[in-house]
Amino acid sequence: MFYIFCPYCKEHREEEEFHPRGQAHLMRPADPDNCDDEEWGDYLFFRDNPRGIHHEMWVHSVGCRKFFNITRNTVTYEILETYPMGEQPTITADDPSVRHEQGVQTADGGWQTVGAQPESQALNEEASS
Amino acid sequence: MQRYSGFGLVKHAFGHHENWERQWRNPEPKKRYDVIIVGGGGHGLATAYYLAKEFGIKNVAVVEKGWLGGGNTARNTTIVRSNYLWDEAGRLYNHSLDLWKNLSQDLNYNVMFSQRGVLNLGHTLQDMRDIQRRVNANRLNGIDSEVVTPQQIKEIEPEIDISNRARYPIMGASWQKSAGVARHDAVAWGFARGADALGVDLLQNTEVTGFKIRDGKVLGVHTNRGDIEAHTVGCVAAGNSGVLAKMAGIKLPLESHPLQALVSEPLKPILNTVTMSNHVHGYVSQSDKGDLVIGAGIDGYLGYGQRGSYPTIEHTLQAIVEMFPMFSRVRMNRQWGGIVDTCPDACPILSKTKVKGLYFNCGWGTGGFKATPGSGHVFAASLAKGEMHPIAAPFSIDRFHTGALIDEHGAAGVAH
Numbered sequence: 001m002f003y004i005f006c007p008y009c010k011e012h013r014e015e016e017e018f019h020p021r022g023q024a025h026l027m028r029p030a031d032p033d034n035c036d037d038e039e040w041g042d043y044l045f046f047r048d049n050p051r052g053i054h055h056e057m058w059v060h061s062v063g064c065r066k067f068f069n070i071t072r073n074t075v076t077y078e079i080l081e082t083y084p085m086g087e088q089p090t091i092t093a094d095d096p097s098v099r100h101e102q103g104v105q106t107a108d109g110g111w112q113t114v115g116a117q118p119e120s121q122a123l124n125e126e127a128s129s
Numbered sequence: 130m131q132r133y134s135g136f137g138l139v140k141h142a143f144g145h146h147e148n149w150e151r152q153w154r155n156p157e158p159k160k161r162y163d164v165i166i167v168g169g170g171g172h173g174l175a176t177a178y179y180l181a182k183e184f185g186i187k188n189v190a191v192v193e194k195g196w197l198g199g200g201n202t203a204r205n206t207t208i209v210r211s212n213y214l215w216d217e218a219g220r221l222y223n224h225s226l227d228l229w230k231n232l233s234q235d236l237n238y239n240v241m242f243s244q245r246g247v248l249n250l251g252h253t254l255q256d257m258r259d260i261q262r263r264v265n266a267n268r269l270n271g272i273d274s275e276v277v278t279p280q281q282i283k284e285i286e287p288e289i290d291i292s293n294r295a296r297y298p299i300m301g302a303s304w305q306k307s308a309g310v311a312r313h314d315a316v317a318w319g320f321a322r323g324a325d326a327l328g329v330d331l332l333q334n335t336e337v338t339g340f341k342i343r344d345g346k347v348l349g350v351h352t353n354r355g356d357i358e359a360h361t362v363g364c365v366a367a368g369n370s371g372v373l374a375k376m377a378g379i380k381l382p383l384e385s386h387p388l389q390a391l392v393s394e395p396l397k398p399i400l401n402t403v404t405m406s407n408h409v410h411g412y413v414s415q416s417d418k419g420d421l422v423i424g425a426g427i428d429g430y431l432g433y434g435q436r437g438s439y440p441t442i443e444h445t446l447q448a449i450v451e452m453f454p455m456f457s458r459v460r461m462n463r464q465w466g467g468i469v470d471t472c473p474d475a476c477p478i479l480s481k482t483k484v485k486g487l488y489f490n491c492g493w494g495t496g497g498f499k500a501t502p503g504s505g506h507v508f509a510a511s512l513a514k515g516e517m518h519p520i521a522a523p524f525s526i527d528r529f530h531t532g533a534l535i536d537e538h539g540a541a542g543v544a545h
Binding site for chain 1: 383430
């Protein structure tokens with residue numbers, strides 16, 4: 001059960017008052033008529049699906065009914081911050097201290113992993129050096 | 130392979146059942162295989178089995194980071210049906226249903242496939258219109274499906290509440306008689322034993338940490354037990370498919386969500402069939418052990434934690450009590466979560482990728498169990514020939530850019 005801080009109501013409320021609405025910070029293509037199929041398909045269907053730090057949109061559906069963003073660890077489910085629409089996250093997977101604290105590693109191809117087996121951690125460290 | 134039979138059971142009884150052969154070996158990885166399957170769940174093991182049995186490719190490894198059938202294969206609610214709306218999906222799931230019918234004999238392993246039928250309830254006029262449309266589509270595709278009235282539902286499932294007292298009274302249902310349930314673990318074990326007997330190496334505790342790719346061609350995989358070479362690699366990794374795809378530099382339109390299920394304390398036989406409702410959103414069947422097997426929808430947020438949240442459990446049980454008020458005092462025994470890889474159109478991805486020799490079979494979302502033999506069979510055919518099998522071809526990853534989606538949100542409805 002999540003206990004979520006609504007940045008508009010300024011208080012913690014239970015998960016049932018909220019609805020998750022998918023990845024945050026998606027930009028609609030500025031000129032949709034001139035998108036090729038690849039760009040348009042990517043915008044419609046392809047989302048980040050990280051095993052680690054994720055920025056996502058939620059709506060306080062039975063409260064203030066406003067949308068806001070959450071930074072959350074998708075493995076431990078820990079909520080790291082909530083912030084209003086239009087603002088940028090202060091906690092990201094690129095930050096080394098966040099990575100250390102949340103146990104996030106990066107596999108080949110820049111993919112986040114959390115809680116991988118120690119052997120693969122060694123491999124990842126080799127790859128990054 | 131030691132064949133199982135009634136005589137074998139009697140023979141081993143004299144030895145106090147202490148001399149049964151192990152069901153499969155635990156081999157060391159070889160340097161090179163013809164085909165590597167990444168993921169040792171039901172679909173991966175089925176792929177390996179059919180590769181060896183029907184397509185003569187026996188130098189195959191199944192690479193599994195945990196243990197065989199330890200992911201969603203062990204966590205699903207075992208429903209098998211094929212009443213999907215669109216031709217492409219109907220063909221795929223019905224191909225699977227055909228294989229289910231003879232699977233125990235084929236594997237010499239009792240997968241306890243029981244064709245006890247599935248009811249999909251309708252609670253509103255629009256539900257009934259959708260049901261009629263889907264039943265008509267099913268019948269045109271040779272899938273046995275019919276519309277039944279509340280009275281007929283009551284004959285099939287006497288304990289269901291068809292009265293007008295319900296918040297959402299039942300107006301009818303679709304009924305697929307040939308659908309049913311199977312024993313999920315036995316399916317994974319049966320395929321594993323069959324594949325192993327044909328020479329497939331099942332490598333457990335072997336985690337893929339990267340792909341060896343040169344000039345756009347796959348040459349093998351890196352694992353925590355050393356590099357393994359193969360020019361054909363099939364990834365069948367369910368919730369972890371996105372992680373693998375990213376390692377190979379490929380994007381997949383998948384989102385991984387927790388999906389929960391629960392079972393009750395064991396009861397005397399009370400349910401004859403599987404009852405599902407999209408509208409009140411829940412489904413229930415009874416296992417051979419007697420416990421009610423209950424499931425519903427995914428948790429709406431991304432998650433890899435193999436657990437979900439309490440509000441979802443509460444909504445699920447509300448739905449069950451709405452359909453079967455007599456279960457209101459049944460106690461729940463266990464609850465668990467699996468990670469499902471959901472696709473935007475609720476249909477799977479069986480596809481080549483831009484990396485030559487690298488194939489993906491994923492995106493089964495909430496309903497992959499029913500497709501286990503069919504998915505394995507068509508995926509094995511595709512890996513063996515280097516061309517997607519005609520049944521698998523429409524499920525290419527290209528559909529998210531061409532727009533040729535196969536929208537099965539209706540038939541998928543409540544997570545299945």
